[in-house]
Amino acid sequence: MVKHRAQVRAHTGRDWGRLATLGLVFYTLTQGGQFVTLHHLEAVTFSLLLNFSSVLVAIAGIITLRESPSRMQWAGIAVFIGGVLVYFSSAAAWQGRTLGLTLAGLTVCANAAASLLGRWVNREQRLPPIVVTGISMGIGALCMLALGLALQGWPVITPGGWLIILWLAVVNSALAFTLWNRTLTVLTAVESTIINNTMLVQIAVLA
Numbered sequence: 001m002v003k004h005r006a007q008v009r010a011h012t013g014r015d016w017g018r019l020a021t022l023g024l025v026f027y028t029l030t031q032g033g034q035f036v037t038l039h040h041l042e043a044v045t046f047s048l049l050l051n052f053s054s055v056l057v058a059i060a061g062i063i064t065l066r067e068s069p070s071r072m073q074w075a076g077i078a079v080f081i082g083g084v085l086v087y088f089s090s091a092a093a094w095q096g097r098t099l100g101l102t103l104a105g106l107t108v109c110a111n112a113a114a115s116l117l118g119r120w121v122n123r124e125q126r127l128p129p130i131v132v133t134g135i136s137m138g139i140g141a142l143c144m145l146a147l148g149l150a151l152q153g154w155p156v157i158t159p160g161g162w163l164i165i166l167w168l169a170v171v172n173s174a175l176a177f178t179l180w181n182r183t184l185t186v187l188t189a190v191e192s193t194i195i196n197n198t199m200l201v202q203i204a205v206l207a
Contacts, residue, residue: 018121019135026114026177027140032147033107041100047203048087049104051080054193056112064116065123067188076194112193119189122181129181137177 037046055077061067069077121132157165183192 015127016135018117019127019132020139022114022117022121022132023136023138023140024143025110025117025140027137028143028147029110030107030114031140032144033103033110037100037103037107041097041104043207044200044204045097046100046104047200048084049101050108050111051197051200052084052108053112053115054190054197055081056109057115057193058190060112060116061119061189065119065189067119067190069188069190073190073194080197115184115189115193118181119184119192122184125185129178129185132181133174133178137173 034046034050058069058073058077061069121127121136122129180192180196183195187195
């Protein structure tokens, strides 16, 4: 803990700028966008669309990070795109979902940008994943809270609701995002995104 405090104090203005940008993109825009989108779109469909992040990350990563996917990874991405086209080939897949699909598209773009930013921040391994997570999440969460209060006011939260919030904060956020930042110190952005996309199967089963 003392070591981490010393590392935080040693942050340069550039470090703070990168962490603040990561926080705004990955937490305020991406996570906030997911909650808003799930209000208008079912979880399985949104999870499928969210996998498009790997396509954007693969293409943008070549330019911004100089990281090129392998042939096997390109093949996997091609198979995924084929599956998406089959899923959305019927007109019924689009009916009454215009707003939800639009929000999903914006969230996918934010998620891809967050993956690239996360890899950019973490691959130098100058900052421990727990420090990256704590600072970026703190900044992003505060901005998301401010937006929520400004737009919807303070909600009435039941005891059950507090338990859900506690689970989301500890497991789905603090633990999950620390692990995510850790993977980005050793994996390329597209590799981490592809592994993250295995949530599609888990979500389909749980839903």
